[in-house]
Amino acid sequence: MDNIILLRGLISHSPAELAPVIHYFEKNYIGLVDLEDENCSRVVPEYPPSYWNLSKRIQKGLPRSNNSLEAWHKSLSKDVGSHLDDG
Secondary structure, X not given: OHHHHHHHHHHHHOOHHHXXXXXXXXXXXXXXXXXXXXXXXXXXXXXXXXXXXXXXXXXXXOOOXXXXXXXXXXXXHHHHHHHHHHO
16 A cells, blocks of 8 residues: 555656556556446456565565675575686
């Protein structure tokens, strides 16, 4: 629900030129309002907030990215590569 409140604020404070970008974001990341539904619920977007919203991770003190995993993988790849070069 916070995403919808933030989206409404963004829409109300953005110039008209950003309307296509905001529409794209709403369609793919928030979900458009289903006008055929009497409750005006939203259609499930292609990338729902559970895929990209980091607020719960931040609240739990968890990393916002996988940079530490990427660094570990790079280090491992170099180590394995050096052993393969020896043989």
